[in-house]
Amino acid sequence: MKKVLIATLSTGLLLSSYSAPVKANDDLLRLAISLCDFAKTDDRTSMRRKLRAAGMRLRAIYPAIKCGSDGSLLRVATVNNAMGAAKFLAAKAGSDAITEPGHDGQNIVKWAEGLVASGDASKQPFVELFKSKM
Template identity: 75%
Template sequence: MRKFVLAAASSALLLSVSTQPVKADDDLLRLAISLCDFAKTDDRSSMRRKLKAAGMRLRAIYPAIKCGADGSLLRVATVNNAFEAAKFLASKAGDEAINAPEEDGKTLIQWTEGLVAAGDASKQQFVELYKSKM
């Protein structure tokens, strides 16, 4: 089973607005799962539709979404060569998403450059994308 973690701050914010706290948690979990799946399959338009239907801005919830052991949405998109999804995520998530160190202590650019250095030249386009968003 996939593990998805939503930070307590985002949950608390949404719970404070909701009259049904359990429903809000379920909705957030479903949103996170969907976004992770769309990042894997390079489905930019579904991401956009899902966020709009939920009334959420990606910038507000991005730090709270982790796609299990894969990490952030941008890392998932990168690993799965989902370039269109990565372009959408990078533009909507903001500079903080690219510059903030993740659990392994590496920023998205450092991590992606590591993939290129390890011999995966297909990730160079992601390095260039992420650097252009800084």
């Protein structure tokens, strides 16, 4: 099974009955797994549909979604050269998604610049995209 971590998204998701929070957590886990997959395959249309169907705003849940060892959705999109997904995520997740440091202490701009500095020039458009969203 794919590794996806979801932190507590909001206390508003917890309902009064015991089974409702469990169902909500399962739904959120499935949503996070789907978003990670869509980021890998550059499928922003499916991201929009999935978020709309779930009644969720990306800005509200973005910080809690981690796509296994790859990290954030933006990092997954960058690694997989998914520019369409990266544009969607950068626009909808908000500037905090760009400026907040990841698990390694680097924000997405510094991380992507590191990829370019290590010889992966194909990541330069991502660096420019992320800088424009700061």
